[in-house]
Amino acid sequence: MVFFFQNMINALQWGSFYALIALGYSMVYSILMLFNFAHGDIFMVGAYIGFGVSTGLIALTATGVIALPNWLILVLTILFSMFLTSLVGMLVERIGYRPLREAPRASAAITGLMIGIILETGNLALLGARRVSFPSLIETTTYNLGGVYITNKKIMIVVVSLAIMLALDQFIRRSKWGMAIRAMAFDYLVVPLMGISINTIARMTFAIGSALAAVAGILFGMAYPVLDPYMGILFGWKAFVAAILGGRGSIMGACLAGFLLGFIEIFVAMIFPSTLRDLIAYSIIMLILTFRPHGFFGEPYSAQLRL
Amino acid sequence: MSLLQVEKMTHYFGGLKAVYNYNLQIDPGQIKGLIGPNGAGKSTIFNLITGIYKPTEGDIRLEGKSIVGYKPHQVAAMGLGRTFQNMQLWRHMTVLEHVKMARYSKLRYGLCGAFFGTAKRRREEAESDEKAHYFLNMFGVDPLADQNIFNLPYGAQRRVEMARAMATEPKVLFLDEPTAGMNPEELGRMVATIRQVHEELGLAIFLIEHRLRVVMELCESIQTLVFGEIIAEGTPEEIRSNPKVIDAYLGKDVVE
Numbered sequence: 013m014v015f016f017f018q019n020m021i022n023a024l025q026w027g028s029f030y031a032l033i034a035l036g037y038s039m040v041y042s043i044l045m046l047f048n049f050a051h052g053d054i055f056m057v058g059a060y061i062g063f064g065v066s067t068g069l070i071a072l073t074a075t076g077v078i079a080l081p082n083w084l085i086l087v088l089t090i091l092f093s094m095f096l097t098s099l100v101g102m103l104v105e106r107i108g109y110r111p112l113r114e115a116p117r118a119s120a121a122i123t124g125l126m127i128g129i130i131l132e133t134g135n136l137a138l139l140g141a142r143r144v145s146f147p148s149l150i151e152t153t154t155y156n157l158g159g160v161y162i163t164n165k166k167i168m169i170v171v172v173s174l175a176i177m178l179a180l181d182q183f184i185r186r187s188k189w190g191m192a193i194r195a196m197a198f199d200y201l202v203v204p205l206m207g208i209s210i211n212t213i214a215r216m217t218f219a220i221g222s223a224l225a226a227v228a229g230i231l232f233g234m235a236y237p238v239l240d241p242y243m244g245i246l247f248g249w250k251a252f253v254a255a256i257l258g259g260r261g262s263i264m265g266a267c268l269a270g271f272l273l274g275f276i277e278i279f280v281a282m283i284f285p286s287t288l289r290d291l292i293a294y295s296i297i298m299l300i301l302t303f304r305p306h307g308f309f310g311e312p313y314s315a316q317l318r319l
Numbered sequence: 320m321s322l323l324q325v326e327k328m329t330h331y332f333g334g335l336k337a338v339y340n341y342n343l344q345i346d347p348g349q350i351k352g353l354i355g356p357n358g359a360g361k362s363t364i365f366n367l368i369t370g371i372y373k374p375t376e377g378d379i380r381l382e383g384k385s386i387v388g389y390k391p392h393q394v395a396a397m398g399l400g401r402t403f404q405n406m407q408l409w410r411h412m413t414v415l416e417h418v419k420m421a422r423y424s425k426l427r428y429g430l431c432g433a434f435f436g437t438a439k440r441r442r443e444e445a446e447s448d449e450k451a452h453y454f455l456n457m458f459g460v461d462p463l464a465d466q467n468i469f470n471l472p473y474g475a476q477r478r479v480e481m482a483r484a485m486a487t488e489p490k491v492l493f494l495d496e497p498t499a500g501m502n503p504e505e506l507g508r509m510v511a512t513i514r515q516v517h518e519e520l521g522l523a524i525f526l527i528e529h530r531l532r533v534v535m536e537l538c539e540s541i542q543t544l545v546f547g548e549i550i551a552e553g554t555p556e557e558i559r560s561n562p563k564v565i566d567a568y569l570g571k572d573v574v575e
Binding site: 179182183186187188189190191192194195198199201202203204205206207208209210 | 369370371390391392395396400401403407408409410411412416419420421423424426428432433434436440444483484487
């Protein structure tokens with residue numbers, strides 16, 4: 013039982029990363045009908061930006077230019093990285109996807125893959141092949157709850173992720189932009205006639221998705237402090253699976269599916285040798301998709317959605 | 320000066336001549352109609368004026384200012400509201416949300432408000448709600464405000480679509496077959512509503528219709544479009560007795 017709870021905690025943490033990244037996939041897909049296959053690499057870029065910002069802030073504090081406590085460095089790192097990564101996301105949208113709005117969807121998918129490769133190799137060119145280690149921003153404290161070990165970092169990761177998901181849900185459900193995003197997901201044509209610029213909404217969606225990926229990157233860096241330029245690939249693909257599993261355009265679905273993926277992976281690894289983890293985990297997911305091809309909250313939709 | 324003026328507008332889709340040398344003048348408070356057989360280019364004219372397509376040639380002026388080359392959302396903000404032949408409603412959104420969407424550009428609160436709910440946002444959203452209810456009321460669908468749009472009967476959906484177009488507070492309202500697919504009772508209500516909106520608000524309306532009864536009843540002036548060209552323009556009586564219209568559109572046996 014203790015073993016089970018221990019894995020629950022780990023699965024929650026692992027699922028948080030997937031969920032945060034899946035949200036970006038899902039939002040972009042729902043409004044533009046395209047998968048931003050560069051999104052996993054945006055996660056990587058976010059982690060590296062977080063690395064850069066936090067290392068810089070730590071250096072400034074060490075040299076006595078400014079004196080910041082560690083928790084403030086963490087908060088500032090998250091905020092700055094969200095901002096900077098959202099700029100990267102908007103740039104990707106502007107350069108990579110906007111010219112392809114009317115193009116076949118396959119072109120957009122290929123563009124995504126290419127942007128991903130550019131981001132990976134660009135990083136490689138910039139920082140070299142050496143892995144970098146993410147600074148430990150908060151001291152790890154371990155709590156023992158009846159044999160289950162919980163670290164403060166794990167709690168923080170799960171709490172921050174959940175808080176962000178709730179904020180996003182409120183944003184989508186209640187704000188004017190959220191309303192525009194939902195409307196665009198179901199019919200494109202009439203949205204501009206309400207005086208709403210499609211480009212603004214597209215840009216904003218990319219910005220939000222990228223900011224969430226940046227948070228995921230930083231949280232990931234805190235839990236597994238080794239970053240490399242290709243870290244986003246596998247994570248990106250898995251989060252993509254989560255987005256599909258959640259159902260098109262469903263915020264709730266993407267979150268739940270992200271966590272579910274985390275749970276399946278962790279619990280499969282608990283029972284089977286960990287080398288078989290992905291084989292078994294993704295076979296299970298394929299089975300789920302066989303019975304629910306539109307995901308948990310997706311609905312069969314007609315082909316009338318364009319762009 | 321007329322409110323909306325279209326001069327010598329021509330549009331090609333590739334090599335296909337969709338609209339040729341089209342002129343239109345709408346004065347404040349006027350209702351004009353556009354009739355023509357299927358495929359004559361009526362909806363294309365709407366799409367050209369509202370900025371969805373850019374005309375190959377010609378000029379479109381709203382209150383004297385050219386609106387050619389502006390994006391649809393800019394043209395909408397300048398004061399051209401429209402409805403669609405097949406409605407274009409948003410599944411999964413409530414009636415109220417549909418109309419609130421039309422108030423989007425009037426909401427000024429920023430990102431901070433969107434995520435955390437500032438006082439400014441609450442005030443603006445409350446105002447927006449109130450306005451939305453006002454327009455829903457105008458079309459008699461306010462009691463359905465919290466319903467999902469797809470739970471509404473067809474006629475009511477049409478009315479919500481009209482309310483949505485009106486909520487953008489247009490200077491000219493474009494209606495693309497507002498009575499398409501309606502039963503006689505719904506049709507009668509719709510005609511009465513259009514007339515009421517026109518009379519109470521003095522709104523200029525440009526109307527595409529298939530049913531001649533509706534156009535003849537509502538419009539002061541009617542254009543007849545055949546293969547992208549206007550073949551006749553005039554009052555309902557003139558149109559009814561114009562031999563070219565009878566020939567191309569009404570068929571020889573309709574008018575006794």
